Amino acid sequence: MIKVRFYDIGRDRKTFTTSCPTAVSFDWLQKQMKMFAADISGELGFKTVHGKGTIYAGVQAVGKYEIVTETITNEGSGENGKG
Numbered sequence: 001m002i003k004v005r006f007y008d009i010g011r012d013r014k015t016f017t018t019s020c021p022t023a024v025s026f027d028w029l030q031k032q033m034k035m036f037a038a039d040i041s042g043e044l045g046f047k048t049v050h051g052k053g054t055i056y057a058g059v060q061a062v063g064k065y066e067i068v069t070e071t072i073t074n075e076g077s078g079e080n081g082k083g
Contacts (some may be wrong), residue, residue, distance in 0.1 A: 001070075002069070003019050003020075003069045004020055005066050008063050010063065011039060016036055024067065040057050
């Protein structure tokens, strides 16, 4: 599970943290913005460098995000004690 913190989002400069069950992707980032920042219009773009990123609506920066934690689980590893 990956925790991602969004901050300075939109006019109201919202801040929130959410979890991503898999790798952070463009589609997942876009979905989060639609759920938590519906007031932002225009085509969304995301630029990420070293786990930190900027969110754009058109050419205007409308917020930032960063990967806060990555939790590694043993799900699906076959280590469930059955043998």
